[in-house]
Amino acid sequence: MRKVVLLPALAFMLLMLTSCWNYREVNDLAIVIGAAIDKGMTENYLLTVELLEVGGGQDTEVTSKALSVEGETVFDAVRKLISIERKRGYWGHIRALIVSEEIAAEDLTQVIRFFRQDAETSGDLHIIISKGCRAEDILHADIPHGTDISTSLAQCLESSRFLSESPSTPLFKLSQELKSLISPTLPVVTLIKLKDMTIPVLSGAAVFHNKKLAGYLDGEETKAMLFLKDEIKGGVLVTRKDPALLSLEILENNTKIKTRNDGKQLALDITVETKAAINEVTCNIEFSDPTVFDEIQRLAEEQLGKKLEDVIDKARSLRADIFGFGQKIYENNPRKWAEISGNYDEEFTNIRVNIDVNVDIVNTSIIYKQFE
Amino acid sequence: MQRRKGERRTAKKPVRVGDNKTGTGEVPKNSNKLAKSLDENIRVLKERFSNDGTVVFRRFQNRYLPEIKCCIVFIEGMIDFKHINMQIIEPVMEQDLRQLSSSSQNFLVDIKDKVLPVNDIEESEDLEKILQSICYGNTAFLLDGYDTALLIESKGWEVRAITEPESEKVIRGPREGFTEHIISNISLIRRRIKNPNIKFRFMQLGKQTNTTICITYIEGIALESVLTELERRLNSIDIDGILDSGYIQELIEDAPLSTFPTVGYTERPDVVVARMLEGRIAVIVDGSPFVLTVPHILVENIQVNEDYYDHFIFGSFNRFLRAAASIATISIPAVYLALVTFHQEMIPTQLLITLSASLEGVPLPTSLSLIIMLIVFDILRQAGARMPSAVGQTVNIVGTLVLGQAAVEAHLVSAPVIIVTAISGITTLVVPTLIESIVLLRLFLLILSSFLGLYGYFIGIIMVYLHLMSLRSFGVPYMMSVTRIRDHDGQDAWIRAPWWSMTLRPKIIGAKNLVRQVSNHNRR
Structure with missing residues (x-):
C-alpha cells in the first residue's frame, strides 16, 4: 500500500527536477532539431544546424532550414549562430548529431563533449557518422519524409530494432561505452541518389577504437555484432536451403558469454538462443516433415554461426573489441584481466571463441502451400 | 459603600441608544410590568409602538357580559387573520361567559383554560416579553382588570414553498430544500430523524433583528466539547443584525482570514441529517435557507449527497x-x-x-x-x-x-x-x-x-x-481523512466505500458513538 502511494508521489516530485529556469517564450526560440560537425576551412570546426521554422496562423506549417557557421570550439560556433539567426538556438530538443568521418578518424570525443556538458542538450541524442560525404551535406540533402532530416534519421534509428542493421547508440550509451572496455559502434549515414533526389540513408556501423574511427561494418555484419552484444530485438535471418531461400523473423534472442579458463589459454563460450518464425519461403518446402524442419533449423544455426565468426574476425582485424569480451573477462576473471589488460589489443585477436548457436523455430506460415 | 460601587459601575458604562431593556431612562420603575387598567396598558403599548402603522389594537367585549372588556394586539402581516378571528375573537365575543365569570377565581386563567381553543398560549406580566412576542407574530390578549397578558401563538405569513435548491441539484435523491422559515426548516430535519434524541436549542441573536437561531444535534452522537464550544462562540456574538447564516459563519469560524471554509453550509435537509448522523452539529438561522454545520473538514467539499x-x-x-x-x-x-x-x-x-x-x-x-x-x-x-x-x-x-x-x-x-x-x-x-x-x-x-x-x-x-x-x-x-487512506477514515474520503463496509462513523467527529452499524449483516 505504501508503495502504491509512494510511487505516484515520487513521480510527481520528479517534475521538480527540471534543469535551468528562466522565462523565455516558446516562439522566441529557434528550435535546433539536428546538427552536423565538419572540419572548418578557416577555423577548427564547421557547425551546421538544422532549425525548425514554424509558420503560425490557422494551419501550422513546419519547415526546416540548415545554417552553417565556423568556430574555434563547438560552443563558440553555437553562439556565433546568433549572428546569422535572429533567435537564440534552443538545443533541448535536438534529435541527431552527425559527425564527419574526418573528425571521427581524429578523435570523436573532441566534439561530443559539449553535448554531454551543456545543460540544454539531452542524453537521448543520436550520434551518427557520415560516410563518404561531409556531414553538412547530410543536412542539406533532400528530405525523404516528414519536416526535417534529423527527426527522420532519429526515427529510422528508433525503429531499426525491427531491422537490426544499425546500432542505436544514443549519447548517454556512447559515453557509457567510452568509459567501459567496449569499443563503441555508431550508426552510419550515407547519401544515395534516388531519381532526382539525394537522400540520406542509414547503413551499417562505424567501429571506434581508442576514440578513433577504426573501420566500418556493413548491415549484415552489424546484425551479427548485435547478436553477440545481445542487443538484437528483431530483424530477418535469411537462410539458404537450396534451391529455396527462407526468411526467418527473429522473435526473441538471448546471448550468453561465459569465460572458461582451462590452463593458460583463455576461452569464451558464447551461446546464442534464438526463437524465430518462418515468414517467407521462396519455393515449396514440406515443413510438416520433421526431418526437413530439423534440417532448416540446422542450416539456420550453421549460417548464423558462420556470420558470427566472420564478424569476430573482422573486429579482430580492426583490433576493436566491439562485443565487450574484455568487459566480460574483467567481470568474471579479474585476475586474468589484470594479466592481459596491458596488451589486450593483441590478446583480443588470440582469445579462443566457441560459438554455440541454437535456432528454435516456433512458428511456421500455415498457408505456405498457396501456389501448389 | 455598596451604593457607591453601583453608582460607579453605572457611571462608567456608556449609555447606548437602542440598547434599553428598561425603556428610555425617564420611564418609571414599574414600567416593565403591566398595569391593572386596560386603558393604561393600551396607552403604554401604543407609546412603545408609536409610529408603527402595522400594529393593530382590537378592542371587543363579550356579548352576554359587556363588562368583560378585552383587547388583542398583533402586527399585521405577521399573523394568520383567520386564526385570530375564529380562535380568539369569536369564542370570547360569542360565548356565554356569565356562568364562568360568576364562579371564577381568576377569570383570565379560566379564559385561557376554558375559552380559547388554541394550542400554544402563555401568561406574562413582563412588558418587554410581551412586546417581543408581538414582534414575533404572536397575539397579546389583554383583559381589563388584570395585569397579566395572554400571549397566543398566531404566526402566519407568506413563506416560499419548499423547492429543490438551485445551488445543490441532484439527479437522484430527495428534492426538498430549506426555505427562509426556521420552523419549516426544523420540520424538514425532524421528519428525517424520528427520535427523541434529536435536540433543538433556540437562541436569539442580533440586538436589533432578534433573529432566532437553532442549534440542532443528536444527543449521544454529537460531541459535547464541540457543542459547548459552539455555544460559547455563539454567545459571544454581539452584532446588531443577522440577515443570513453567512454572518454567523464568519463570526464563529476558526480561521476567519483563510479562504477555506471551516464551517460548512448546505441547503439540503438530507445533507444536514447525514452530517448530524456523523456527529456534527447544525445551526439553523431564521431567514436563511443555508444551514451551517460544524465541525467542517476539507473532504466535505468533495463529498456530494448523490455519492451515497x-x-x-x-x-x-x-x-x-x-x-x-x-x-x-x-x-x-x-x-x-x-x-x-x-x-x-x-x-x-x-x-x-x-x-x-x-x-x-x-x-x-x-x-x-x-x-x-x-x-x-x-x-x-x-x-x-x-x-x-x-x-x-x-x-x-x-x-x-x-x-x-x-x-x-x-x-x-x-x-x-x-x-x-x-x-x-x-x-x-x-x-x-x-x-x-x-x-x-x-x-x-x-x-x-x-x-x-x-x-x-x-x-x-x-x-x-x-x-x-x-x-x-x-x-x-481540517485535513482529517485526506492524509489517511488506511483505516476506516479513508473509507469516506477519496472514495466512498459501500454502506455495508462503513460500520464506523468518522474519527474524532463521531468518536463519542463510533459504531454506525454492528456488522455487515446485510451483506449476502
Whole structure:
C-alpha cells in the first residue's frame, strides 16, 4: 500500500527536477532539431544546424532550414549562430548529431563533449557518422519524409530494432561505452541518389577504437555484432536451403558469454538462443516433415554461426573489441584481466571463441502451400 | 459603600441608544410590568409602538357580559387573520361567559383554560416579553382588570414553498430544500430523524433583528466539547443584525482570514441529517435557507449527497473526478505557464512545435495573457451569476465569440491559453463550495509560476498544503481523512466505500458513538 502511494508521489516530485529556469517564450526560440560537425576551412570546426521554422496562423506549417557557421570550439560556433539567426538556438530538443568521418578518424570525443556538458542538450541524442560525404551535406540533402532530416534519421534509428542493421547508440550509451572496455559502434549515414533526389540513408556501423574511427561494418555484419552484444530485438535471418531461400523473423534472442579458463589459454563460450518464425519461403518446402524442419533449423544455426565468426574476425582485424569480451573477462576473471589488460589489443585477436548457436523455430506460415 | 460601587459601575458604562431593556431612562420603575387598567396598558403599548402603522389594537367585549372588556394586539402581516378571528375573537365575543365569570377565581386563567381553543398560549406580566412576542407574530390578549397578558401563538405569513435548491441539484435523491422559515426548516430535519434524541436549542441573536437561531444535534452522537464550544462562540456574538447564516459563519469560524471554509453550509435537509448522523452539529438561522454545520473538514467539499445514493463504485469515481478536478483547476494554468516559458525540455517535440506555431505573432507574453484571460473568465462568471436571464444570451455571445474565437483570430491571445482558461474554468464549477478559494489560489499559483516556473508552482502548493494542515475546525484537523487512506477514515474520503463496509462513523467527529452499524449483516 505504501508503495502504491509512494510511487505516484515520487513521480510527481520528479517534475521538480527540471534543469535551468528562466522565462523565455516558446516562439522566441529557434528550435535546433539536428546538427552536423565538419572540419572548418578557416577555423577548427564547421557547425551546421538544422532549425525548425514554424509558420503560425490557422494551419501550422513546419519547415526546416540548415545554417552553417565556423568556430574555434563547438560552443563558440553555437553562439556565433546568433549572428546569422535572429533567435537564440534552443538545443533541448535536438534529435541527431552527425559527425564527419574526418573528425571521427581524429578523435570523436573532441566534439561530443559539449553535448554531454551543456545543460540544454539531452542524453537521448543520436550520434551518427557520415560516410563518404561531409556531414553538412547530410543536412542539406533532400528530405525523404516528414519536416526535417534529423527527426527522420532519429526515427529510422528508433525503429531499426525491427531491422537490426544499425546500432542505436544514443549519447548517454556512447559515453557509457567510452568509459567501459567496449569499443563503441555508431550508426552510419550515407547519401544515395534516388531519381532526382539525394537522400540520406542509414547503413551499417562505424567501429571506434581508442576514440578513433577504426573501420566500418556493413548491415549484415552489424546484425551479427548485435547478436553477440545481445542487443538484437528483431530483424530477418535469411537462410539458404537450396534451391529455396527462407526468411526467418527473429522473435526473441538471448546471448550468453561465459569465460572458461582451462590452463593458460583463455576461452569464451558464447551461446546464442534464438526463437524465430518462418515468414517467407521462396519455393515449396514440406515443413510438416520433421526431418526437413530439423534440417532448416540446422542450416539456420550453421549460417548464423558462420556470420558470427566472420564478424569476430573482422573486429579482430580492426583490433576493436566491439562485443565487450574484455568487459566480460574483467567481470568474471579479474585476475586474468589484470594479466592481459596491458596488451589486450593483441590478446583480443588470440582469445579462443566457441560459438554455440541454437535456432528454435516456433512458428511456421500455415498457408505456405498457396501456389501448389 | 455598596451604593457607591453601583453608582460607579453605572457611571462608567456608556449609555447606548437602542440598547434599553428598561425603556428610555425617564420611564418609571414599574414600567416593565403591566398595569391593572386596560386603558393604561393600551396607552403604554401604543407609546412603545408609536409610529408603527402595522400594529393593530382590537378592542371587543363579550356579548352576554359587556363588562368583560378585552383587547388583542398583533402586527399585521405577521399573523394568520383567520386564526385570530375564529380562535380568539369569536369564542370570547360569542360565548356565554356569565356562568364562568360568576364562579371564577381568576377569570383570565379560566379564559385561557376554558375559552380559547388554541394550542400554544402563555401568561406574562413582563412588558418587554410581551412586546417581543408581538414582534414575533404572536397575539397579546389583554383583559381589563388584570395585569397579566395572554400571549397566543398566531404566526402566519407568506413563506416560499419548499423547492429543490438551485445551488445543490441532484439527479437522484430527495428534492426538498430549506426555505427562509426556521420552523419549516426544523420540520424538514425532524421528519428525517424520528427520535427523541434529536435536540433543538433556540437562541436569539442580533440586538436589533432578534433573529432566532437553532442549534440542532443528536444527543449521544454529537460531541459535547464541540457543542459547548459552539455555544460559547455563539454567545459571544454581539452584532446588531443577522440577515443570513453567512454572518454567523464568519463570526464563529476558526480561521476567519483563510479562504477555506471551516464551517460548512448546505441547503439540503438530507445533507444536514447525514452530517448530524456523523456527529456534527447544525445551526439553523431564521431567514436563511443555508444551514451551517460544524465541525467542517476539507473532504466535505468533495463529498456530494448523490455519492451515497448511487452505486458506490460510481460514487467513488465521481468523487475521484471531483478531487482531480479541484487539483487540476488550480494547477493547469500555472503548470502550463511553467512548461511553456521555463521548461520547454519537458514538452514533447511535436507538441512544442504546435505550441510554437500558435504562439507565433502573439504580442502579449503568455503569463500576462493567462492572467488576463482568467480574470476575464471570473468577470463572466460574476456577470452570469447576477444577470437577469433575459441578457444571458448577450453574455454567452460576448464570452464565447468575442473573447474566445475573435481574440485568437486577431492574434491577441494564443489558442492554448483559451483552452487552458476554459478547462480551468469548467473544473472550478465541479466543487462549488470551494470556488472562492480556488479562484484566488489559481491566480496566486499562476503569479508564482510566472516568476519561478515549476519551482514557484511547487512552493505555492507546499504553502497551501502547510496552511491546510495548520487549520482546525472546532478542534478537528481540517485535513482529517485526506492524509489517511488506511483505516476506516479513508473509507469516506477519496472514495466512498459501500454502506455495508462503513460500520464506523468518522474519527474524532463521531468518536463519542463510533459504531454506525454492528456488522455487515446485510451483506449476502
